[in-house]
Amino acid sequence: MDVVATDVxxxxxxxxxxxxxxxxxxxxxxxxxxxxxxxxxKQEKAKPGQKPAAKPEEKPEDNLPDA
Known part of the structure; x- marks a missing residue:
């Protein structure tokens, strides 16, 4: 089977x-x-200390944690 490496x-x-x-x-x-x-x-990984990006169907404020 023919494959390609997506990581090391x-x-x-x-x-x-x-x-x-x-x-x-x-x-x-x-x-x-x-x-x-x-x-x-491909899903982008959040960098440490950075919140994940909003999904296309969400508004950015929809993915904030409750205070």
Missing amino acids: GFYGGLRCIGERFEIADEKDLGSWMEKVGESKP
């Missing part, structure tokens, strides 16, 4: 982000890989 990982050797390679079976598919041709929308 190890499969038969160290793999770098964006590296395309073959895995023996779908059960070997790691969380840091995705099948070629099946891209998922």
